[in-house]
Amino acid sequence: MVASDTPQDRPAKTDRYHHGNLPDALRESAAEVLAERGVSGFSLREVARRAEVSHAAPAHHFGDARGLLTAVAVEAFQHLVTETEAAVASADGAVDALAKLGRAYVTVSIEHPGHCAVVFDADAVDAEDPAYAEWGTRAFGVLVGAIERLAREENPDLDVELAAFLCWSMVQGLVDIHGPVQKMAAKRGTTLSEIPDLAESFTHLLIAGLVGHPPAGR
Amino acid sequence: MVASDTPQDRPAKTDRYHHGNLPDALRESAAEVLAERGVSGFSLREVARRAEVSHAAPAHHFGDARGLLTAVAVEAFQHLVTETEAAVASADGAVDALAKLGRAYVTVSIEHPGHCAVVFDADAVDAEDPAYAEWGTRAFGVLVGAIERLAREENPDLDVELAAFLCWSMVQGLVDIHGPVQKMAAKRGTTLSEIPDLAESFTHLLIAGLVGHPPAGR
DNA sequence: GATGAGTTCTGACACTGTCAAGATCCTCGG
DNA sequence: CCGAGGATCTTGACAGTGTCAGAACTCATC
Secondary structure, eight states, rough: OOOOOOTTTTTGGGSSSSOHHHHHHHHHHHHHHHHHHHHOOHHHHHHHHHTSSSSHHHHHHHHHHHHHHHHHHHHHHHHHHHHHHHHHOOOOOHHHHHHHHHHHHHHHHHOOOOHHHHOOOTTTTTTOHHHHHHHEEEEHHHHHHHHHHHHHHOOOTHHHHHHHHHHHHHHHHHHHHHHHHHHHHHHTTTOOOOOHHHHHHHHHHHHHHOOOOOSOOO | OOOOOOOTTTTTTGGOSOSHHHHHHHHHHHHHHHHHTTTTTHHHHHHHTTTSSTHHHHHHSSHHHHHHHHHHHHHHHHHHHHHHHHHTTTOHHHHHHHHHHHHHHHHHHHHHHHHTTTOOOOOOOOOHHHHHHHHHHHHHHHHHHHHHHHHHHHHHHHHHHHHHHHHHHHHHHHHHHHHHHHHHHHHOOOOOHHHHHHHHHHHHHHHHHHHHSSOOOO
């Protein structure tokens, strides 16, 4: 309603037949709806309403609901790439880079809940979409790069792909389950830290294992 | 269609007004639908259809769709508790217990895709539901027990709750993202192992970090 | 200025979740 | 035996949804 762009910006957006930039507006509204109502409360028509456009308009740009959600997921990957690259670049050494990367990942997830609610939702998103695959691989690449650096600096025997997958699982799992688990921990009488701090703790704990020592016990 | 219970079992289930055990039948059908169509393709009416019952029947037992999905999630936790407890009991030492636990967790997730698709889906399930909290905490408890054992045997300084949370994040993240990540790895020219094997590899890598050594390099 | 491609709208359809009201069945006290 | 009451299930209705076909509008280009 009191939408993102002020009516003055573009001359009377509402009485122009052409929207100007519908795809972007739809992606934005979609992320908004997802953040407020979750994927199960998502509605194409609600998105169209917020973009002040008819209910069938989105179809022309995104095909169907799946298409729009996939576009949102792609945007999420893009944010992820931007932020994690910046985190890695600002880091001091491989270990610090991974810690900062983990923190950046969960921070993006928290700050863009609408986008990230949908990234790995297999049945809401079309994983075959080229842009999805492209940007997903790119995001994965940033992580792989950071792990390669760790391997170079600390442990050349490290299985890089495996370690990268492990890291990603860890942080994604963290943002997925932290809500319920916080409650379970509370029920058991303990409280846990903030998510970004947890991500960093997790990373450091994990790195000790990744860096390894003479393939010790077992 | 060729449903679970043969028509002979109970005398002509279909022409009896009372179903006999509708709640169970609904939970079962719901898990079926979830496994086939995912949470976004889930439909209360489809569930009712498979249980050969009118579209409003589920409401009487579960309130609304959220209620039924929550019941399915509770069942998932129950499976999880059963299987992980068995895994831990059959293990030889704390390290082996954790490895088996991780493997059991992902195995349950794979073998009950309908149930587990919904366990941590915050906006499809009512996390305040007492049974959900109860059984979730119980499942968490099994994991905490295994970590406590590790702490006792290997590293008394371990932060147990934190480590348990980390483990759970890791395996849950693994089952969540393995589909897309497999594709990304393939796009990069590598292939990854089967999920249960991955879970065990992950666990062993992690344990090295948990067990720790003099907080080594940096 | 007409043509045609690119956008957006209107209207319709089948499907969904939820609610209210009614029908059916079982139990249990008389 | 039976009939009242509660549990269970059905029917019917409502607003909301995604998708599709076809029409309406806009704009650039010839």
